[in-house]
Amino acid sequence: MTSRTQPAPDVPRKVLSAAGGVNRSLEAMEYAVRGQLVLRAEALARQLSRRVPDSQPSPSESPLPFHSVVYCNIGNPQSVGQKPISFVRQVLAAIMCPTLIAPDAPAVFPSDVVQRARDVLAASHGVGAYSESRGLPFVRARVAKAIHRRDGFPSHPDNIFLSNGASDSVKVLLSMLLRTPTDGVMIPIPQYPLYSASMTALNGAQVGYYLDEDNAWGLGVDELQLRLDEARGRGITVRALVVINPGNPTGQVLSEQNLKDIIHFCERENLVIMADEVYQKNVYTEEKPFVSFKKVVSELRSQVELASFHSVSKGVMGECGLRGGYMEVLNMDQYVNELIYKLFSVSLCSNIVGQVAVDLMMTPPEQGDPSYELYNSEVTNIYESLRRKAIAMSDGLNAFEGVRCNPSEGAMYLFPRITIPPAAVTEAKNLGLASADVMYCLEMLEATGICVVPGSGFGQRKGTYHFRTTFLPSEKEIPGVIDRMHRFHQQFMLKYS
Ligand SMILES: Cc1ncc(COP(=O)(O)O)c(C=O)c1O
Incomplete structure (x- = not known):
């Protein structure tokens, strides 16, 4: 007699299957x-x-x-x-294979590349070891300095989280914001589907706002207000606004005045700003230079909570495969900062090569350095x-x-x-x-x-x-x-x- 607990030999018993075994x-x-x-x-x-x-x-x-x-x-x-930038790859090659820059090795790299690689190796345990969960402290310190140089306002290394591309940071922040299916985040339409896909996975409410195609894909605060009010009317607790600047897929660059209006809107409506600024070096119009949300929030002395994202995947480096990125948070409670730290620490740390690539992007060679001309x-x-x-x-x-x-x-x-x-x-x-x-x-x-x-x-x-x-x-x-x-x-x- 066959026991009731034994499956028939020809019936597959997959735990993960379309028949109900996966997260819908x-x-x-x-x-x-x-x-x-x-x-x-x-x-x-x-x-x-x-x-x-x-x-x-x-x-x-x-x-x-x-x-x-x-x-x-x-x-x-x-x-x-597109070819990789020589300076970036040379430093990465040297940290991957430190024998290339041993004192007795033939000189294959310019002296600033050698120095950069030695600095990285001296301040870390090399690429084969985990780093702190926020990322290598010396990289975060240099990223903070570079942000200060960019914006004219200080940045604190403990507010910087190095991640596998910007994507991982975005997902961490969304996962903190969305507590129940009625929590929502405002995302542009059209938008880069990282946002819609992650929010679907997290079971959150997508509150779309339309970019104005007839006005060079502009982002109007009236439209934000309309969509926010509509969503609240449907019982959605809207918690954050995503702004992609410069835009993907739409390619628009927001003016400083536009940023101010958005910040005032988020202050008024109590929304966190998620500023996706991965294309900050890809600006082709002289009339609208890139201005970061961090700069404008600082200028306005606003207390709005801000998370901004940057990446080595875009710009002119285009190092998508290295998976390097960072998130900077501002005006967040210490409790939140520690929670982000905890979330990052579950994955131990982001990849070290990507972390170093972030450093090279933020602090490139300077005029007078041996690598500068080629770079x-x-x-x-x-x-x-x-x-x-x-x-x-x-x-x-x-x-x-x-x-x-x-x-x-x-x-x-x-x-x-x-x-x-x-x-x-x-x-x-x-x-x-x-x-x-x-x-x-x-x-x-x-x-x-x-x-x-x-x-x-x-x-x-x-x-x-x-x-x-x-x-x-x-x-x-x-x-x-x-x-x-x-x-x-x-x-x-x-x-x-
Ligand atoms: C607007 C935007 N944000 C984030 C990302 C993700 O970039 P990363 O490679 O840093 O994860 C992309 C990638 O195309 C993007 O277009």
């Missing part, structure tokens, strides 16, 4: 930047790489109408050819190239009929609006796609090999359609990318008109 909030989470489009792009890239020159495709594969897949879906500069020319070339590509790409897109694109004042993206013909909207519905822009982007990928992200993955006003593209491919490639997009766009419009 995680299932509901969406992250378009790495979604359906990218999986298809990767499959197409594999198909291309299997193709031997002059050979026939396998019978199951029809020939592709392009020779390369171009990834414009993610702000990952080095994945599309300066590499940084300037990358920055100038980004600026030219931003203009070339938005000019290109604006020349398409039925496409309107605000220029990028900052960051690494454009978010053009596409007028999609009604027949295409119907077709997308018939296909069961979430939005017509998903179909537009899928068809673009199949026709051109260019991978962009549908606007619906970031949020957009009902009835409007967009896609997000980076302008990160090399300058040589950009005209070809625009041309491929243009030809596709014309065919798409013709097909559905």
Whole structure:
């Protein structure tokens, strides 16, 4: 006789399974930047790489109408050819392999690189040891000094938390803010989906506020007030406001006056400000230099609680893979600071190479240092190239009929609006796609090999359609990318008109 506790031999008993074994909030989470489009792009890239020159495709594969897949879906500069900054990699190489800078080793690096690496090694146990949970004290002290230099206001090293990219810090702060499903955080629409995805996972209420597309994706305080009041009317306890400046996916840069208005709003409404400033070095307009929330909060002597985030992934370093970032908190209770410390200590510490990369980003070589000339020319070339590509790409897109694109004042993206013909909207519905822009982007990928992200993955006003593209491919490639997009766009419009 079979015991009742013994499973039938052919019934799998998975603890983690779709049949109820996972956290449902995680299932509901969406992250378009790495979604359906990218999986298809990767499959197409594999198909291309299997193709031997002059050979026939396998019978199951029809020939592709392009020779390369171009990834414009993610702000990952080095994945599309951007070179790392020599100074950064030299210091990191030396700390990874200290024998390279042993006193008897041949001199392979400039003297300031050697000194920098020796300073890191002297002030730490090297890259193979955990650091303090907030991060290496000497790095935090130097980050604090660099913030002081940037803003003209002091920063305290104990208010700096070094993390694996900015993402981990953002998630820690959201996890502290969201106590129950009726706690909410205001996030921009469109927004970078780290926020929506993390809030879905944490079961919090997303309180969206719309950026004003007709006004260069501006952030209006009236809109904030409207959405806040609406949310409170629905019983949501709104606890914080996320501002992404410069914006992703929208590329706008906020003026100092705008920052002041936002700070006054948050003071009045008792909201924590989460200032995502990872693109602070990616500003391409002279009229609106980047101004940090920390600076304006300090100038106003405001007591508003602020957390600001920065990263080595963006700027001109583009060191996404090193996973270095930091969060600075201001005006937070000591209790909160200690709780953040506890949350960080559960993961012991962030990776040390990323921590050192943060130090190198915040305190680069200075004029007169042996590495300065090369550093300066590499940084300037990358920055100038980004600026030219931003203009070339938005000019290109604006020349398409039925496409309107605000220029990028900052960051690494454009978010053009596409007028999609009604027949295409119907077709997308018939296909069961979430939005017509998903179909537009899928068809673009199949026709051109260019991978962009549908606007619906970031949020957009009902009835409007967009896609997000980076302008990160090399300058040589950009005209070809625009041309491929243009030809596709014309065919798409013709097909559905
Ligand atoms: C607005 C914004 N915040 C945060 C991040 C996360 O960056 P990190 O690589 O530092 O985690 C990104 C990455 O694209 C971003 O665009």
